[in-house]
Amino acid sequence: MENRFTESSLLLGQTREDRRGVESDSERLSTGIEGLDEILRGGLIPQRAYLVRGGPGTGKSTVGAHFAAAGKTRGEPALFITLEETEANVRKDAAALGIDLNGVALLDLSIGPEFFAKAQAYDIFSPAEVEREPTTQKIIQQIEAIKPKRVFLEVMTQFRYLASDPFQFRKQVLSFLRFLQEKGATVLMSSEGSLSNPDDDLQFMADGIIELGFDGGERTVWVRKFRGSDFRSGKHSLRLTGRGMEVFPRLVPTEHGQSFAMEVVSSGVPELDELLHGGLERGTCTIISGPTGVGKTSLGLQFMKEAAGRGERSVVYTFEEWKETLVRRSEAIHIPVRAMLKRGTLAVEQVEPLRYSVDEFSHRIREEVEHHGARIVMLDSIAGYHLSLRADDLVSRLHALCKYLTNMGVTGILISEQERITGEFQATETGISYLADNILFLRYLEWGGELHRALGVLKKRVSDFEHSLREIEITKYGIKVGKPLIHLRGILTGTPEWVKEQPG
Amino acid sequence: MSESLLILAVDRNERNLALLTDFLCRHGYATLCGHSLDAFDRALHDSGKIRMALVVTSGFDDDGIWSRCECLRQNRIPFWVVSSQPVRRVHAWSIRHGAQGVLGKALARQELLALAHRFVVQV
Numbered sequence: 001m002e003n004r005f006t007e008s009s010l011l012l013g014q015t016r017e018d019r020r021g022v023e024s025d026s027e028r029l030s031t032g033i034e035g036l037d038e039i040l041r042g043g044l045i046p047q048r049a050y051l052v053r054g055g056p057g058t059g060k061s062t063v064g065a066h067f068a069a070a071g072k073t074r075g076e077p078a079l080f081i082t083l084e085e086t087e088a089n090v091r092k093d094a095a096a097l098g099i100d101l102n103g104v105a106l107l108d109l110s111i112g113p114e115f116f117a118k119a120q121a122y123d124i125f126s127p128a129e130v131e132r133e134p135t136t137q138k139i140i141q142q143i144e145a146i147k148p149k150r151v152f153l154e155v156m157t158q159f160r161y162l163a164s165d166p167f168q169f170r171k172q173v174l175s176f177l178r179f180l181q182e183k184g185a186t187v188l189m190s191s192e193g194s195l196s197n198p199d200d201d202l203q204f205m206a207d208g209i210i211e212l213g214f215d216g217g218e219r220t221v222w223v224r225k226f227r228g229s230d231f232r233s234g235k236h237s238l239r240l241t242g243r244g245m246e247v248f249p250r251l252v253p254t255e256h257g258q259s260f261a262m263e264v265v266s267s268g269v270p271e272l273d274e275l276l277h278g279g280l281e282r283g284t285c286t287i288i289s290g291p292t293g294v295g296k297t298s299l300g301l302q303f304m305k306e307a308a309g310r311g312e313r314s315v316v317y318t319f320e321e322w323k324e325t326l327v328r329r330s331e332a333i334h335i336p337v338r339a340m341l342k343r344g345t346l347a348v349e350q351v352e353p354l355r356y357s358v359d360e361f362s363h364r365i366r367e368e369v370e371h372h373g374a375r376i377v378m379l380d381s382i383a384g385y386h387l388s389l390r391a392d393d394l395v396s397r398l399h400a401l402c403k404y405l406t407n408m409g410v411t412g413i414l415i416s417e418q419e420r421i422t423g424e425f426q427a428t429e430t431g432i433s434y435l436a437d438n439i440l441f442l443r444y445l446e447w448g449g450e451l452h453r454a455l456g457v458l459k460k461r462v463s464d465f466e467h468s469l470r471e472i473e474i475t476k477y478g479i480k481v482g483k484p485l486i487h488l489r490g491i492l493t494g495t496p497e498w499v500k501e502q503p504g
Numbered sequence: 505m506s507e508s509l510l511i512l513a514v515d516r517n518e519r520n521l522a523l524l525t526d527f528l529c530r531h532g533y534a535t536l537c538g539h540s541l542d543a544f545d546r547a548l549h550d551s552g553k554i555r556m557a558l559v560v561t562s563g564f565d566d567d568g569i570w571s572r573c574e575c576l577r578q579n580r581i582p583f584w585v586v587s588s589q590p591v592r593r594v595h596a597w598s599i600r601h602g603a604q605g606v607l608g609k610a611l612a613r614q615e616l617l618a619l620a621h622r623f624v625v626q627v
Binding site: 120121122123124125126129130 | 515517519520523524527560586588609610611612613
């Protein structure tokens with residue numbers, strides 16, 4: 001089979017789409033958030049105005065703080081204008097998220113306590129008549145003094161109160177943005193638009209719209225508009241951490257790829273390799289299916305053990321089993337997981353329920369593949385992935401993940417647990433058989449009053465395979481695979497019968 | 505011409521008074537302010553210099569403020585009542601006490617200047 005890609009490896013955050021984007025990365029202005037830059041194909045186009053929208057607590061100010069701080073680190077003067085929060089609070093909140101705003105100029109136009117304490121309320125003139133001029137003057141003074149390349153304005157919708165009517169507001173905003181752009185600034189402005197307080201006019205005026213959401217326990221970011229550039233559509237996950245905002249772009253497999261040799265990955269068990277006509281090919285996805293306790297995980301780890309011998313790194317994401325349990329029971333069957341972990345040829349991550357979103361989890365896999373060079377990735381199990389990551393669209397998400405692994409030349413192993421111990425055969429329980437290049441199945445069989453295990457191959461897309469089943473034993477000396485079970489019939493029913501002669 | 509005009513502004517809200525005074529001063533009008541009935545009385549004592557008055561009635565007791573409005577009328581000082589209530593509601597009452605008219609809040613600055621200017625011409 002031909003390699004699908006001839007390009008050299010792409011780093012995380014650099015996609016082939018980026019390379020053929022409208023403008024190169026050097027012409028883009030980083031938002032300070034790597035994942036958001038990736039969604040924006042490298043960042044914002046300079047000297048344009050962008051709107052960051054979202055309800056309370058969605059992270060608008062955090063995006064602004066990142067944007068301003070990124071300017072400081074790149075030697076670009078930045079100005080943060082706040083109309084609601086005090087300067088002290090803005091700096092404190094940013095610092096709490098690990099964003100250093102030292103060196104970023106901050107213009108505090110928030111209402112001070114004297115407004116309340118010294119009876120500063122008025123109604124003789126409209127706020128638009130009273131506040132607009134001094135506010136505008138303060139901003140102009142700062143712009144002239146600092147000559148910022150980046151301006152974050154929090155909250156732009158407050159400016160609505162400085163205009164006598166919507167037409168005046170539109171005129172003032174357009175004029176203000178033009179003023180900033182002519183001064184060489186790229187503008188990011190936040191909006192608290194809602195159904196009761198619409199900001200449609202700002203959305204039309206902005207060159208780009210970044211929409212933030214916080215719904216059902218998951219934070220999302222969504223680019224709705226980006227004049228002059230392509231962008232990654234759809235909602236992407238984000239997380240607010242001690243390092244600020246982290247954005248995890250949705251995995252688009254066609255945007256990733258690297259050249260790799262289409263070689264066979266041996267299991268290290270000759271009989272198993274015979275069954276597979278050599279092993280599993282690189283850049284393929286394999287489902288190992290079977291009932292509980294039959295040895296699916298051990299079988300997957302066997303391929304990793306052999307890969308570790310070649311100095312290759314593998315990763316196991318375990319959704320149900322404790323890491324320590326997996327380590328102990330692997331050691332008990334002669335798979336030296338501790339040593340592999342120590343040498344870095346294996347990583348085992350126990351994925352806590354609801355800890356990650358699907359996008360975030362995909363990002364972790366990308367880091368393993370693109371930064372740590374993982375060559376085999378195993379998800380244990382598909383059901384755990386579905387439940388722990390709240391993957392509503394399981395099939396499409398797994399499809400994307402498998403395609404990504406394939407494009408990157410990584411061998412993917414998905415563990416699929418069957419509820420039924422014996423009885424009618426079913427390849428997988430979630431209707432994802434078609435995603436897999438290979439399907440290995442494990443079965444419990446009963447003969448002679450004893451429970452046995454059998455292993456077979458149901459599908460192998462890239463090469464032929466042995467069509468009979470073999471008995472498999474998991475012992476303290478490792479995995480043992482027997483000769484083909486050619487004298488049994490009704491194997492898939494779980495209660496086979498000997499057709500010619502008794503064993504031995 | 506406008507420099508000679510002294511405008512009396514009466515309002516319980518000192519911030520309102522400050523904004524009004526500042527605005528009128530910037531346009532060349534001298535003002536006299538009162539944020540209490542006592543201050544209003546003192547201004548009336550000096551009524552010879554007052555050519556026009558703007559009276560915000562809210563916050564004052566009705567008898568007190570309207571009796572001072574009667575004094576403005578007796579002294580032939582034209583005045584306007586400034587109200588945040590619908591003009592229609594306070595109009596009749598204001599006219600009855602001698603007001604030239606009622607101005608609704610928030611005042612439009614250009615309209616206020618036009619009024620002052622027209623008044624100066626008339627005087």
